[in-house]
Amino acid sequence: MTTTAPDVRKTAEPVKAKRGGVIGNTGLYIATGVAGLLFLIPFYLIVRNALMTDPEITGEEWKWLPTSIQWGNFSEPFDDVTVDFARALWNSVVVAVLHTSGILLICSLAGYGLARIPYKHANKVFYAVLATLMVPTAVTFVPSFVLVSSLGWVDSYRGLIIPGLFSGFTCFLFRQYFLGFPKELEEAARVDGLGYWGAYWRIVVPNSLNFFAAIATITFINGWNAFLWPLVIGQDPSAWTVQVALSSYMTNQTVNYHLIFMATAISILPLIFVFLFLQRWLVQGIAQTGIKG
Amino acid sequence: MSTTTTRGVAQPAPAKVSKARPRRGLGASSTFNFWLFTGPFLIGLVIFVFVPIGWSIWLSFFEARFTVTPSEFVGLDNYKQVLTDTNFRNSLVTFTVFAAFIVPATWAMSLGLALLVNRLRFMRAFFRSVFFLPTAVSYVAAALIWKMSIFNGVRFGLANTFLGWFGIDNIAWLANPDPPWYWLVIVTVRLWLQSGFYMILFIAALQNIPRELYEAASIDGAKPGWQTFRHITLPQLRATSTAVILLLLVAAYQAFDEFFNLLGKATWGQPPLVELYKMALGQNQNYGAGSAGAVVLTLLICVVTLFQGKIMGFGRGEESK
Numbered sequence: 001m002t003t004t005a006p007d008v009r010k011t012a013e014p015v016k017a018k019r020g021g022v023i024g025n026t027g028l029y030i031a032t033g034v035a036g037l038l039f040l041i042p043f044y045l046i047v048r049n050a051l052m053t054d055p056e057i058t059g060e061e062w063k064w065l066p067t068s069i070q071w072g073n074f075s076e077p078f079d080d081v082t083v084d085f086a087r088a089l090w091n092s093v094v095v096a097v098l099h100t101s102g103i104l105l106i107c108s109l110a111g112y113g114l115a116r117i118p119y120k121h122a123n124k125v126f127y128a129v130l131a132t133l134m135v136p137t138a139v140t141f142v143p144s145f146v147l148v149s150s151l152g153w154v155d156s157y158r159g160l161i162i163p164g165l166f167s168g169f170t171c172f173l174f175r176q177y178f179l180g181f182p183k184e185l186e187e188a189a190r191v192d193g194l195g196y197w198g199a200y201w202r203i204v205v206p207n208s209l210n211f212f213a214a215i216a217t218i219t220f221i222n223g224w225n226a227f228l229w230p231l232v233i234g235q236d237p238s239a240w241t242v243q244v245a246l247s248s249y250m251t252n253q254t255v256n257y258h259l260i261f262m263a264t265a266i267s268i269l270p271l272i273f274v275f276l277f278l279q280r281w282l283v284q285g286i287a288q289t290g291i292k293g
Numbered sequence: 294m295s296t297t298t299t300r301g302v303a304q305p306a307p308a309k310v311s312k313a314r315p316r317r318g319l320g321a322s323s324t325f326n327f328w329l330f331t332g333p334f335l336i337g338l339v340i341f342v343f344v345p346i347g348w349s350i351w352l353s354f355f356e357a358r359f360t361v362t363p364s365e366f367v368g369l370d371n372y373k374q375v376l377t378d379t380n381f382r383n384s385l386v387t388f389t390v391f392a393a394f395i396v397p398a399t400w401a402m403s404l405g406l407a408l409l410v411n412r413l414r415f416m417r418a419f420f421r422s423v424f425f426l427p428t429a430v431s432y433v434a435a436a437l438i439w440k441m442s443i444f445n446g447v448r449f450g451l452a453n454t455f456l457g458w459f460g461i462d463n464i465a466w467l468a469n470p471d472p473p474w475y476w477l478v479i480v481t482v483r484l485w486l487q488s489g490f491y492m493i494l495f496i497a498a499l500q501n502i503p504r505e506l507y508e509a510a511s512i513d514g515a516k517p518g519w520q521t522f523r524h525i526t527l528p529q530l531r532a533t534s535t536a537v538i539l540l541l542l543v544a545a546y547q548a549f550d551e552f553f554n555l556l557g558k559a560t561w562g563q564p565p566l567v568e569l570y571k572m573a574l575g576q577n578q579n580y581g582a583g584s585a586g587a588v589v590l591t592l593l594i595c596v597v598t599l600f601q602g603k604i605m606g607f608g609r610g611e612e613s614k
Contacts, residue, residue, distance in 0.1 A: 032409045036423045042435065042485065043426070045442045045451065058447075062454045106334045113330030118323050125331065132342050134598045135591050138547040138566060142573045142587045143345035146352065146361045146580060166337035196326040225431035227550045228566070232574060243433045247554050250437060260441060264434050271429040279422065286490065287497040 046268070049261035057257045070258065077263040082252065084237060085263055088245035092224055092267075095160050095241055099223035100216055102165040108212070111174025112200055116186070126175070132168035138228055145232050155239040160230060164223075170215060177211050178204070214285025217278045224271055242267045346591075349584040357581035371585035375572075381586060384568040391564060392545045394480045399541055400534065402488045407495030408522075421496070425489035432486060432550030439482045440467065440555050470561040479562065482551050487544070491537050498533035502526065539601040546594055565590050 049057055050073060052066040077085040114126050137144070144163050153159030181204060189199040205212070230241040240248070246267060249260045275282070348361075353371050357363035375381050406424050410417060427435070443451045444466040453463045466474045506525050507517075515521050527534075549566040556562045563571075569590065573583025 028409065028412055032413060032420050035406065035409065036420055039423055039427065039485065039489075041451075042430075042438045042443070045438055049442060058449050060448070062449070062451075106337065110331040110334030113327050117327040117330060119327035120324075122327065125335065128335075129338065132338065134595045135342075135346070136543065136547050136594060136598075138549065139590050139594055140342075140346060140349070140587060141566075142569060142580070142583045143349035144341065145574070146348055146584070147341070147345040150361050162337075163341045166334060166341050168338065168342070171334060195322070197329065200330075221429060225433075227431065227433050227553075228570075231553075232570075243431055246431075246433045246437055250440060250554055251557065255441075257441065260437065264437055268430055268434055272426075275426065275429040276422075279425070282428075283421075283425070283493055286493045 046261055046265050049257055050265045051262075052258055054257050073258050073262045074266075076256075076259045077266065080256075080259060083245050083248055084240075085242075085245055085266075087238060088240045088242045089266070091157075091160075091240065092242040093270075094157060095226075095230070096220055096223040098157070098161050099164060100220045102161065103167055103170055103219050104212060104216055106165055107167055107170040108174045108205075108215075109200075110171045111176075112178050112204065114171070115175045115178035115181075117196060129168045129171055133172065137164070137167075141228055141232055144229075148233065154233055155236045156233075159233045160239070160241070164226075164229065170219070173215065177208070181208065210281065210284070213278065213281040217274065217282045218285055220274060221271060221282075349587055352580055353585035353588050355581050357579070357584070359578045361580055363581065367581070371581045372589070374582050375586045375589060380563065380568050381565075381572075384563050384565045387562055387564050388546060388548075390476070391479065391548065392542060394476060395483055395545050396538060396541045398480060398484055399488055399491060400538055402484055403491035403537070404495050404530070404534075406488060406492040407499055408526075410492065411496055411499045421492075424492055427486050427488075428490045430486060432482075433554055435482050435486050436551045436554035439478055439551075444478045467555055467559070470559070473561070475556060475559075475562050478555060479551060482555070483548070487541075491541070494533055494537060495530065498530050499526070502529045539597070543594065543597060543601065546597070 048065065051069045051071070052063070053070055056063055056066060077083075110129075114122060114129070119125075148154060148159045148163060151159075153162075185203050185207065186199045189203040190196070194202060225243065226241070227243045227247065230244050231247070234240045234244050237248075246260075246264060249255075249263065352361065352363065354366060354368060355363040356365040356367045356370075410421050410424065413420060445451075445453070446463065446465040446468050448454065448457060448463055450466075452466065456462075456464065464474055466478050502525070506529070507521060510521050510525055511517065515524065547566060548564050549570070552562065552564050552567050553570070557567075565586075569583060569586045572579055572586055
């Protein structure tokens with residue numbers, strides 16, 4: 001069974017559709033289309049509300065589209081004095097980028113070491129890493145906060161980024177990946193006099209860019225969207241990420257609908273781009289690893 | 294070729310280790326290299342994972358309000374306080390109810406979408422992207438759309454507008470726990486956010502089902518549709534289904550973002566992590582009780598993840614069949 005699976009993948013896909021006939025096919029497309037529309041409603045609402053005036057949003061009559069598109073709404077989150085949205089956006093960029101590059105660097109090195117470098121106690125080390133997988137990081141936010149606050153890292157990039165870099169799970173994924181990396185390539189490189197370090201950077205990494213891209217995409221999305229940890233660490237508004245800022249809008253005394261939805265739209269936009277351009281790697285990464293966050 | 298590499302992934306490490314050892318010259322430096330590669334990660338792991346957990350266990354035996362270096366040992370008092378706290382116990386009930394809704398709902402929705410998308414011949418990539426797109430949205434943003442626009446308690450919310458067309462009065466979706474409409478809000482937001490992700494897992498699994506099985510079934514007279522689905526597709530997806538259900542369960546246990554943002558000010562529908570947040574970082578800053586709560590929740594989740602590891606097998610991805 002295992003051996004047949006890969007060949008099947010190419011041929012098996014659209015077989016069943018052929019048999020459905022015209023009626024079956026129409027029904028299939030109607031069902032998919034309706035489901036698709038339902039899934040797009042929330043996106044539609046963001047755009048609609050972001051480009052309307054508040055009286056239009058809160059009016060008696062439901063309006064599907066703005067009477068005139070309020071492009072001027074775009075600058076409002078940035079002009080707002082109650083929440084420093086530009087700062088929050090910048091914080092999120094810094095955090096997500098450093099989070100992603102840090103995790104990729106640290107966890108891939110460790111994964112490679114565990115997969116390929118012979119060492120007497122490598123297995124014991126690996127089991128210590130595995131043990132951390134049993135405890136989801138979200139559940140241990142109190143202990144982590146205790147540590148970070150005693151280091152004096154509350155309200156800082158260090159506090160936001162560094163504790164999240166040591167992901168046992170990402171390390172585990174890299175190890176599994178490197179176990180399957182063709183050995184011959186590295187051995188040739190090492191015969192040529194590159195050590196482990198040289199072989200890793202010159203041969204292994206350049207030949208694994210697909211896998212790195214998949215992990216990077218997932219990690220970036222998770223970093224950008226993280227809420228609990230930034231909420232705990234960002235006690236001062238200057239350290240808020242964009243998610244914490246969005247959350248604060250919901251509890252504000254005065255509600256400015258168009259402003260809030262414009263801010264939401266802006267916060268989602270970078271991810272939509274990441275998503276559209278890197279979807280291939282994302283899908284591949286998920287199918288390969290079965291995870292996100 | 295591709296088969297051998299993917300199968301290699303499932304192999305445990307020791308075989309490789311012993312094979313590589315005899316190489317001369319490299320053996321001596323390999324210990325150094327091992328630590329060079331894994332050192333940064335392991336040091337961080339100790340400082341930011343092991344130390345906090347240990348510290349927390351220690352704190353949980355102390356009276357520690359507003360301080361993380363307490364002096365008053367109180368034995369198991371913090372545990373007693375946490376376990377008899379009605380809010381904490383209610384939060385476990387909330388989790389149970391939540392899991393009872395969200396796990397089967399997401400399983401069915403993601404499998405349904407995968408079956409639909411997998412049968413499409415045209416615009417397949419388009420629809421896959423449509424269902425997958427919410428994966429990019431944060432829980433906070435989604436909670437905001439749900440709270441401020443779809444399930445806004447006043448007339449101009451989308452749901453109430455829709456009901457208004459049929460002459461039905463406004464419903465206070467989140468502001469009133471009786472009847473508990475808030476569950477509809479909470480469950481649908483997560484359903485929208487994560488169905489597409491699990492759909493991808495199911496599509497990958499569907500494409501791994503050998504086509505011969507369907508051919509053999511049709512020769513045996515099985516009708517395409519429910520019969521083949523029930524007797525071929527579903528059993529073939531068993532490994533993936535199990536994995537998905539366990540992943541959903543663990544994710545539901547860690548639910549925080551949407552509950553915090555949708556029901557932050559409410560007294561109902563508070564899951565474990567929100568209670569923990571209030572206990573440790575709310576007005577009391579009770580790190581002792583918060584740590585005890587964290588220890589209890591960690592032990593509970595360990596049971597689930599151990600069970601999960603046993604079923605899925607570490608290193609044997611669920612798609613490996």
